[in-house]
Amino acid sequence: xxxxxxxxxxxxxxxxxxxxxxxxxxxxxxxxxxxxxxxxxxxxxxxxxxxxxxxxxxxxxxxxxxxxxxxxxxxxxxxxxxxxxxxxxxxxxxxxxxxxxxxxxxxxxxxxxxxxxxxxxxxxxxxxxxxxxxxxxxxxxxxxxxxxxxxxxxxxxxxxxxxxxxxxxxxxxxxxxxxxxxxxxxxxxxxxxxxxxxxxxxxxxxxxxxxxxxxxxxxxxxxxxxxxxxxxxxxxxxxxxxxxxxxxxxxxxxxxxxxxxxxxxxxxxxxxxxxxxxxxxxxxxxxxx
Amino acid sequence: xxxxxxxxxxxxxxxxxxxxxxxxxxxxxxxxxxxxxxxxxxxxxxxxxxxxxxxxxxxxxxxxxxxxxxxxxxxxxxxxxxxxxxxxxxxxxxxxxxxxxxxxxxxxxxxxxxxxxxxxxxxxxxxxxxxxxxxxxxxxxxxxxxxxxxxxxxxxxxxxxxxxxxxxxxxxxxxxxxxxxxxxxxxxxxxxxxxxxxxxxxxxxxxxxxxxxxxxxxxxxxxxxxxxxxxxxxxxxxxxxxxxxxxxxxxxxxxxxxxxxxxxxxxxxxxxxxxxxxxxxxxxxxxxxxxxxxxxxxxx
Numbered sequence: 001x002x003x004x005x006x007x008x009x010x011x012x013x014x015x016x017x018x019x020x021x022x023x024x025x026x027x028x029x030x031x032x033x034x035x036x037x038x039x040x041x042x043x044x045x046x047x048x049x050x051x052x053x054x055x056x057x058x059x060x061x062x063x064x065x066x067x068x069x070x071x072x073x074x075x076x077x078x079x080x081x082x083x084x085x086x087x088x089x090x091x092x093x094x095x096x097x098x099x100x101x102x103x104x105x106x107x108x109x110x111x112x113x114x115x116x117x118x119x120x121x122x123x124x125x126x127x128x129x130x131x132x133x134x135x136x137x138x139x140x141x142x143x144x145x146x147x148x149x150x151x152x153x154x155x156x157x158x159x160x161x162x163x164x165x166x167x168x169x170x171x172x173x174x175x176x177x178x179x180x181x182x183x184x185x186x187x188x189x190x191x192x193x194x195x196x197x198x199x200x201x202x203x204x205x206x207x208x209x210x211x212x213x214x215x216x217x218x219x220x221x222x223x224x225x226x227x228x229x230x231x232x233x234x235x236x237x238x239x240x241x242x243x244x245x246x247x248x249x250x251x252x253x254x255x256x257x258x259x260x261x262x263x264x265x266x267x268x269x270x271x272x273x274x275x276x277x278x279x280x281x282x283x284x285x286x287x288x289x
Numbered sequence: 290x291x292x293x294x295x296x297x298x299x300x301x302x303x304x305x306x307x308x309x310x311x312x313x314x315x316x317x318x319x320x321x322x323x324x325x326x327x328x329x330x331x332x333x334x335x336x337x338x339x340x341x342x343x344x345x346x347x348x349x350x351x352x353x354x355x356x357x358x359x360x361x362x363x364x365x366x367x368x369x370x371x372x373x374x375x376x377x378x379x380x381x382x383x384x385x386x387x388x389x390x391x392x393x394x395x396x397x398x399x400x401x402x403x404x405x406x407x408x409x410x411x412x413x414x415x416x417x418x419x420x421x422x423x424x425x426x427x428x429x430x431x432x433x434x435x436x437x438x439x440x441x442x443x444x445x446x447x448x449x450x451x452x453x454x455x456x457x458x459x460x461x462x463x464x465x466x467x468x469x470x471x472x473x474x475x476x477x478x479x480x481x482x483x484x485x486x487x488x489x490x491x492x493x494x495x496x497x498x499x500x501x502x503x504x505x506x507x508x509x510x511x512x513x514x515x516x517x518x519x520x521x522x523x524x525x526x527x528x529x530x531x532x533x534x535x536x537x538x539x540x541x542x543x544x545x546x547x548x549x550x551x552x553x554x555x556x557x558x559x560x561x562x563x564x565x566x567x568x569x570x571x572x573x574x575x576x577x578x579x580x581x582x583x584x585x586x587x588x589x
Contacts, residue, residue: 141475174488176440185488186481189473189503194519222491 004032008286010267011036011082013073013098014066014090016043017271018051023278024086025053032286036061036082038069039089066090070098074106077264084285086267096135099259099266106262112136112146115268116154117257118284121247124211129155129163129231133240134257134268141183144233145196148187150260151231152199157287163230165191166210167203168239172221180204180235199231200224207232207243256280258288265289290458291529292426294419295553295579301457302332302585310566310581311336311382313373314366316343317389317570318351323577324386325353332585336361336376338369339388366390374398377563378406384584386566399561406562411435411445414567415453416556417583418546423510428454428462428530429546432539434558440482443532444495447486449559450530451498453587462529464490465509466502467538471520479503479534486532499523502532506542555579557587564588 010027012020015037021044027033037044038061048055063069070090076082085106087095099106100113107113115134118127131147132139139147148165155163167184174181184203191201202225208215213227234240247253254277259266265285269278292298302308312324315337321344327333337344337355341362348355363369370390377385385406387395399406414434417426430450435442447464454462466483474480483502490500501524507514512526533539546552554576558565564584568577 173492173494174485176485181488182481182485186473186484189484189487192487192521193472195472 004286007032007034008083008289009034009036010084010086011073011076012038012086012088013095014039014069015088016040016047017089018047019275019278020088021047021053022051022275023282026279027282028057033282036076038063038072040064067094070095071104074098074104077106083289084265084267089271092268095268099262106264106266108261108263111261112143113259113261114147114150115257115259116151117244117255119244119247119253119255121251121253123251127158130240130244131233133244137237141186144183145187148196148233151233154288155230156198160230163199164225164228165199165201165231165233166205166225166229167233168207168210169204169235170206172205172209254280256284258285292457294426298582298586302582307331307334308383308585308588309334309336310384310386311338311373311376312386312388313338313370313395314388314390315339316347318347319574319577320386320388321347322351322574323581325355326578327581333581336382338363338373340364367394370395370398374406375404378404383588384564384566392567399565408560408562410449410560411442412558412560413446413449414556415450415559416543416554419553420546420550427528429533429539429543431533432543436536440485443482443486447495447532453559454529455497457586459529462498463524463527464498464500464530464532465504465524465528466500466532467506467509467534468503469505471503471505471508471518553579555583557584
C-alpha cells in the first residue's frame with residue numbers, strides 16, 4: 001500500500017536478539033533499510049549464524065554494554081549518520097534515558113515524549129491508531145493535546161486526510177469528577193477553534209460509540225466521529241496498554257508503534273515482541289522519517 | 290420567536306391573565322408608579338404591603354388613583370417583607386417585588402428555610418437589554434447576584450435563564466459563554482468552563498438551548514467579527530443569552546450598556562418559587578415597569 005523511495009539508515013541499540021536481527025534482516029532484504037547494529041559483535045555474529053543470516057549485510061559497531069550501545073545509537077542519529085533509532089535487547093528505561101538526554105538526546109525542544117501505535121484489527125475495517133499505550137502514565141491536558149497531534153500526524157501519513165479522533169472514556173457524559181472528561185471537553189473546543197487542526201474530534205466517548213455505528217443509534221448520541229474512529233486517545237496508560245494487549249491476544253490484532261516528540265523516529269517495543277511486529281515497526285518508522 | 294424590543298415584551302403579556310404582584314414595603318415612589326402603570330395596563334393585579342399613610346401620600350402627590358387596590362398595612366418595612374413573602378409561599382401571589390427596602394433584607398426573607406421561596410435552585414439574576422445596535426433584545430446573566438460562580442453554579446444559572454427564555458417564547462435560545470478570547474486558554478478559567486458547558490450541552494446534559502463558548506464579546510454579538518476570526522459557531526453573532534464569567538465583568542457590562550449605549554433594561558431574580566422584581570432603588574420607573582413585564586412573562 002505504501003511505497004518507500006529510499007533506504008533509511010537504522011541504528012539499533014544492543015542488537016543481539018533473534019527477533020530484532022530477524023526483523024532488520026527482512027527490512028534490509030526488502031531494500032528500504034540499511035542497518036547499523038550496535039552491541040557485542042561476537043554475540044551478533046553468533047545469532048546471525050544460527051539464523052542463517054548474512055552478517056555482512058549490516059554495519060557492526062562494537063559495544064560492551066547496553067547503556068553505551070543506546071547512547072551510541074542516539075549519537076549516530078544526532079550526527080546525521082542514522083535516520084532512525086531502534087531499541088534492541090536493552091531495557092526501555094535505559095534506552096529512553098539516552099533518547100531524552102538533555103544535551104546529547106533526540107528530544108525536540110519542549111516536546112512531549114509520547115507513543116503512537118497503529119493497530120490492524122481483523123474485526124475493524126481500517127487501521128486504528130492508539131495513543132499512548134507505552135510512555136505517559138497519566139497524561140495532563142497539554143500531554144493529551146500533544147498525543148492527539150502526534151496521532152493525527154501519523155494517520156495523515158497513512159493517507160487519512162481528516163482523521164476522526166475519539167477521546168476515550170467510560171461514558172460519553174461530561175463529569176467534573178472524571179478529569180479526562182474535563183480535558184476532553186476542552187480539547188474538543190480547541191479542535192472547534194482550530195487550535196488542534198486537521199481532525200474531527202469528539203469525546204468523551206466509550207469504545208462502542210467510537211467504533212460502532214449501531215451503538216450510536218441505540219444510545220442516540222450525536223457524535224461527528226460517527227462510529228468510524230481512526231484514532232483512539234486513552235486517558236491513561238493503564239487503560240490503553242490492556243486495550244492493545246487484549247486486542248493482540250483475543251482479537252488477533254497487530255501493533256506497530258513509534259515514539260514521538262523526537263527529532264528522528266525512535267522505535268521502542270517490548271523485548272518479547274515478535275519478529276513480525278518488529279518488522280512492522282521498522283516499516284512504520286521509515287514512513288514517519 | 291425572538292423579542293426585538295421591550296414593546297414586544299409588553300405585547301407578550303398584554304391580554305393574558307393578570308398576574309398577582311405583591312409589592313413589599315410599597316411606600317416607594319418609583320416602584321409604586323411602575324406597579325400602578327402595569328395595573329392600569331391590565332398586566333398585573335397588585336397587592337401593596339407597607340405603610341398605608343406613606344402609600345397614600347405618594348398616591349396623592351402623584352395623582353395615582355388606587356381605588357380597588359388591596360393594601361395590607363404594616364409600617365415596619367422588614368415585617369412587610371415577611372408578610373409579602375409568606376403570602377407568596379402560600380400561593381397568594383405570582384410575582385414578588387421589592388419596594389423601599391434593602392435587597393439583602395428581602396433576599397434574607399426569600400431564603401428563609403421555613404416560609405421562604407426556596408426551590409432548591411440557585412438564585413440568579415437575569416437581565417434583558419434593548420440596545421439600538423443589536424437587532425433583538427439580549428439577555429445577560431449574572432450581573433448582580435452570583436459573585437464568582439463555579440461550573441456547577443454556571444450550569445444552574447444557564448438552566449434558570451434558559452427556562453425563563455423558553456417561557457418568553459424562545460424554543461432553543463442561543464447561549465454565548467463569554468471570555469476575553471474565543472480560544473481555550475488554561476490560564477483563563479472562564480474559557481475552560483465555557484468548553485465544559487459546550488460539551489455538556491452537546492451531550493444533552495444542559496437542555497433546550499445551544500451553547501457555544503468561549504466567545505469574546507464581539508464574536509458573540511457580531512457575525513462579521515466571528516467570520517473575520519474564522520469562528521464556526523451557531524451562536525456567534527446571533528446570541529440570545531450572554532453568560533458572564535463573574536459579577537465584575539457582568540456588572541460593568543450592564544452599567545456600560547445602560548450609561549453608554551442608553552440601553553433599556555428589565556431584570557428579575559430567577560430560581561425562587563416565583564420571579565422576583567428586585568431592581569435597584571435608583572432604577573428608573575421605566576426600568577421597574579419593564580421588569581414587571583418581564584416577571585409577568587416569566588411566570589409559570
